[in-house]
Amino acid sequence: MPQSRPLRSLKVGDKAIIAQVNAEGELGRRIRDMGLVPGAEVEIVGRAPLKDPVALRLRGFTLSLRNNEADNILVATPEE
Template identity: 80%
Template sequence: MSTVIPLRKLQVGQKARIQTVMAHGELGRRIRDMGLIPGAEVEVTGRAPLQDPVALRLTGFTLSLRNNEADYITVEVL
């Protein structure tokens, strides 16, 4: 059985598949433009000392995402 959680809850080293992106408007467009779309696999590679932002590894690149942006994304833990 798969576990669906907010992206913010993933720990360093965990891998997951994006289920939903609930952001709309400009923020939703920016998130999707970064490659964070349903079905994409991500891995948390690091966090800043105060836990924000989070570094995510997608296929071929790494990006940083703030927790307030990560709150709009749910993932299925792999």
């Protein structure tokens, strides 16, 4: 089982599998509605000029979320 780490720590170009989403309430709902659920594969495609928000690719579309929102998401990266 690969190590889980926060989504924020990924660099542009990194790919990972979502392991856990720890957000409740509206934020949790919005994150899940967009398909960020455990098992989904994501790739970091970019960061805004001020490093925040971050742009992700998942399920064939691009999604952006703020770093503090990404902190609620833990991902598993394939062992380097």
